[in-house]
Amino acid sequence: MMRKWLRWxxxxxxxxxxxxxxxxxxxxxxxxxxxxxxxxxxxxxxxAQHGEKSLSGTLEQSSEIGLPELPKTGPxxxxxxxxxxxxxxxxxxxxxxxxxPGKARVQVMDRMAERNAVRNGDELWFxxxxxxxxxxxxxxxxxxxxxxxxxGTVPTPEDVxxxxxxxxxxxxxxxxxxDVQVAGRAAYNLVLTPASEVTLVESVAIAVDGxxxxxxxxxxxxxxxxxxxxxxxxxxxxxxxxxxxxxxFTPPPGATVEEIPLPAHHxxxxxxxxxxxxxxxxxxxxxxxxxxxxxxxxxxGAVALPGQTPPQTEVPDPAAANPLRPDPSVAGGTxxxxxxxxxxxxxxxxxxxxxxxxxxxxxxxxDGRILAGSVxxxxxxxxxTQR
Amino acid sequence: xxCALAAIPVLIAVAVRLSSAVPPGRGPAFLDRxxxxxxxxxxxxxxVSVPLFLPLTVGVVAGDTVAGEAGLGTLRYLLVAPAxxxxxxxxxxxxxxAFAVAAPLVVAxxxxxxxxxxxxxxxxxxxxxxxxxxxxxxxxxxxxxxxLAVSLMGLSAIGLFMSTLTDVPVGAMASTVVxxxxxxxxxxxxxxxxxxxxxxxxxxxxxxxxLRQPVAWDSFLTNSLLQGGYxxxxxxxxxxxFITKDVLS
Numbered sequence: 001m002m003r004k005w006l007r008w009x010x011x012x013x014x015x016x017x018x019x020x021x022x023x024x025x026x027x028x029x030x031x032x033x034x035x036x037x038x039x040x041x042x043x044x045x046x047x048a049q050h051g052e053k054s055l056s057g058t059l060e061q062s063s064e065i066g067l068p069e070l071p072k073t074g075p076x077x078x079x080x081x082x083x084x085x086x087x088x089x090x091x092x093x094x095x096x097x098x099x100x101p102g103k104a105r106v107q108v109m110d111r112m113a114e115r116n117a118v119r120n121g122d123e124l125w126f127x128x129x130x131x132x133x134x135x136x137x138x139x140x141x142x143x144x145x146x147x148x149x150x151x152g153t154v155p156t157p158e159d160v161x162x163x164x165x166x167x168x169x170x171x172x173x174x175x176x177x178x179d180v181q182v183a184g185r186a187a188y189n190l191v192l193t194p195a196s197e198v199t200l201v202e203s204v205a206i207a208v209d210g211x212x213x214x215x216x217x218x219x220x221x222x223x224x225x226x227x228x229x230x231x232x233x234x235x236x237x238x239x240x241x242x243x244x245x246x247x248x249f250t251p252p253p254g255a256t257v258e259e260i261p262l263p264a265h266h267x268x269x270x271x272x273x274x275x276x277x278x279x280x281x282x283x284x285x286x287x288x289x290x291x292x293x294x295x296x297x298x299x300x301g302a303v304a305l306p307g308q309t310p311p312q313t314e315v316p317d318p319a320a321a322n323p324l325r326p327d328p329s330v331a332g333g334t335x336x337x338x339x340x341x342x343x344x345x346x347x348x349x350x351x352x353x354x355x356x357x358x359x360x361x362x363x364x365x366x367d368g369r370i371l372a373g374s375v376x377x378x379x380x381x382x383x384x385t386q387r
Numbered sequence: 388x389x390c391a392l393a394a395i396p397v398l399i400a401v402a403v404r405l406s407s408a409v410p411p412g413r414g415p416a417f418l419d420r421x422x423x424x425x426x427x428x429x430x431x432x433x434x435v436s437v438p439l440f441l442p443l444t445v446g447v448v449a450g451d452t453v454a455g456e457a458g459l460g461t462l463r464y465l466l467v468a469p470a471x472x473x474x475x476x477x478x479x480x481x482x483x484x485a486f487a488v489a490a491p492l493v494v495a496x497x498x499x500x501x502x503x504x505x506x507x508x509x510x511x512x513x514x515x516x517x518x519x520x521x522x523x524x525x526x527x528x529x530x531x532x533x534x535l536a537v538s539l540m541g542l543s544a545i546g547l548f549m550s551t552l553t554d555v556p557v558g559a560m561a562s563t564v565v566x567x568x569x570x571x572x573x574x575x576x577x578x579x580x581x582x583x584x585x586x587x588x589x590x591x592x593x594x595x596x597x598l599r600q601p602v603a604w605d606s607f608l609t610n611s612l613l614q615g616g617y618x619x620x621x622x623x624x625x626x627x628x629f630i631t632k633d634v635l636s
Contacts, residue, residue, distance in 0.1 A: 007630040010623035018616050058605075095603070107515055109603065112416040112434070112595045114514040127516035132419070134516065236605075246601070252512035254423050 035186050035210040040174040041165055043188045043208050050213030054099045057183065057237035062091040065222070065229050065357040067345055093235075097242040105246055118249040124260075125249045134251040137260040171195055171291030182207045182216040183234040199223075199292035200359055200374045212239060222358035229358045288383045293375055295383040300368030349377060351384065388444045389493050395440060396432035396498030400425075404505045416595075424511055425502025426521065429528050430598070432498040433491060433535060437591050441490055442567035445539045448486040449546020450560030452479040453629065457554040463634050476547070476629050480622070483543040491535035495528050515600040527597055534594045534607055541587040541617030542567055548625040551632065587617050 038046070097105040102122075108115040116127040122139040168174055177189035187207040194201055200222055207217040217233025251257045285296045346353040352365035354377055363371045363380040371380045403421045415434055420427040453476070456462040465475060502508070511524035519527070546563040553559050570588040573579055583589050590610035596603035 004631050008627040011620075011627035014619045014623040018620065107599065109596070109599065111592060112514075114516075114599060116516050118516075125516075129512075129514040129516065130416075132512075243601075249516060250518075252516055252518050253510070254420075254512070255516070 035179050035188060038176060038188060040176050040190060041162070043176055043190050044164060044174075046188075046213035047190075047206075047208045047215055048213075050209075050215075052212050052214045052239050053101065054241040055214070055237060055239050056095070056097045056242040057234045059094045059096055059232060060091070060235045061094065061232040062228075063230050064225065064227050065359050067357055097246050099241050099244065099247065103244075103247045105242075105249075116249070118247060120247040120249065123249075125251070127249070127251065127255070131256075132252070132254065133256045133258065135258045135260050136251070137262055139262065168192065177205065179210070180207050182209075183237040185216065185237065186210045187216050194292040196292045198375055198379060200361070200376070201292060207233065214239075220359065225358050288386065289373070289375075289379075293373070293379065295371055295373035295375060295380060297383065298370040298372075349381075351381060354380075388447065389489060392436065392440060392444060392490055393493050393497040395436050396428050396494055397501050399432050399435065400428045400498070400501040400505050403428075420512065421502065422506060423509075425504070425506035425508045426499050426511055426524050426528060428502030428506070429495040429498030430531065432494050433531060433594070434592075436491075436494055437535065437538075437594075438571060439568075441494075441535065441539060442542055442588075443564050444490055445483070445487050445542050446546050446563035446567060447560045449483040449543045450550050450558075450563045451556045452483055452547055453550040454553050454556040454559040455550070457634070458556045466634055472629055473626065476551075476625060479550075480543065480547050480625075483547060484540060487539035487543050488536040490539070491532040492529075495532040499525065499528060513600045514595060514598045517600040519600070530597050530602075531594045534597060534610065535591075537607075537611050537614055538588075538591050538594075541614040541621075544618040544621035544625070545587070548621040548628065551625050551628040585613075587613065589613070 093109045095105075095107040095109065097103075102119070104117075104119045106117045110130070113128075113130040115129070116125070118125040118127070119139075124137040124139055126135040127133070165174060171194065173193045173195060175191050175193070177191045180187050180189045187209050190206040190208055192204040192206070194203075202221040202223045202225075205219045205221070206215055207219075208214070209216050216237070217231065219228045219231040219233070222229040285298045288295045288297065342355065346355050346364065348354075349363070352363055355362040355364070356377070360372060360374050361377055361380055363377065363384065365371070365384055369384065371384055373380060373383070399418075400421070403418065415431055417427045417431045417434065421431060453462065456465060466472060508521050510518040510520055511527075512518050542563065545566060546559065549559040549562050549566075550556070567588060570586045571591075574583055574586050574589055590606055590613065593606035593610065596606045
């Protein structure tokens, strides 16, 4: 007869084995050969020259910038306005497929839902499974090739790397940190540290694949915050051409399809979802300060904040341009998720309201001007009083 | 109990059939797709039954395994036969696993059948927006059922262990079901984020990854590993308890 305690051995041994397995699995696999030493310039050059045009991988993105999390359920969750804002809060996983310059597919994997952006040549599709809607845009036929065929003046990657470094050097210290492991690949860690003491950004680290030069991840750290304020990195990556069927997209039957008209000479705005950036560029913000301490100032009414009806130009009433003025229509229950978020995130400060995140501060003045910068509030206020 | 599970898809299908069109984005996911494609009844029914009905029934079956015999007073007669306690435990666990496999399968198949009877069946739209034929969709449906069966393995092992602790089957069932609920509650608390990957219910709802194109197998793999861990730990605990137990009834 075995003694009693012996019979409990498996119950002790199994958790121990599992714990050992987990521990050994979570240790960094640093056994591989260290990458050859390189200067920041060489790493930059490698990144600029990387020839990887085809890949499929899984991206993991997370943000800890101090914004309140948006509701993931309920009627406000699916609104299109909050979709991009939602990317700034909480973690996300996305699968990325690239094949050359003309074919790309990004799948943002939500729980029980998925958002897709597919580009196949000059066809551009967006699809959201949550509300079964699709949007289609036709890119100009030469959009894919235009960048490659620019005449003569294309600077070589070496030039770009040199110029980039020279430009950065005054305001930023560029170093190559210890190698990192990203998606199971050894990568150089290019660290940009702002020389300025004022800015909220502590450092920006770019992981560059040691074998191919492909950027594998970006991590932005904010001052006084342990976890990265923003990070995006591959968790899995294969540098093979994905199955071409992935890039064929036809909207499913029953989906609501919306056609997005594109301005003929503005294909760039459609390639990246930077409509907001393009709109801002059109309104010409003024910049004060240099480098990391730059403060952008948008004149009153230049930026139509979500949930705000565009101010009518013939009514020069500053109060009408103030996005945070309690607008009757907003108060009437039609407030969108973005406006609600803004209401929730903004705090009153002398002269206006402040939306503070760990990376960027946005000061919305009572006269409708908006100042934004990666600097503390005092800098924004100083910039506001300068003019 | 399988009949009770089979009633869920029937209920959903009839309710959707009788009511007007469901606006997209309301109610459980996929509910609005049912009217276009009957196969989604199976998916929706599985989605609805994952948080409570499946753990409930599996907990009842797994909690009943040993404690039920003890409660009826038949356990000692079973052990009189020269079969050995380990073998009895293994057979009992196999029975619980068989139910864990059958339960989601019944929900899926009854859902697909009632859906095909009440609604048109055609190409199925995946989460990625791609469409696949009905036969491949059936395959995906079975895959989801398999995923859920794997998901319930860990709970079955917990139920088996609970069942060896007590002679009162209701106690074992209740504690198993309560554990399943507690695990899901913990999973919903963002403050316990570090704990989430270790909860046996954490990947239960990730079966949606099987509805993407191409199929994302990561969650299937992680889930299988996790459930395997739970089976190993609680299987060993159940072994230790059952081998050393004084069987009086």
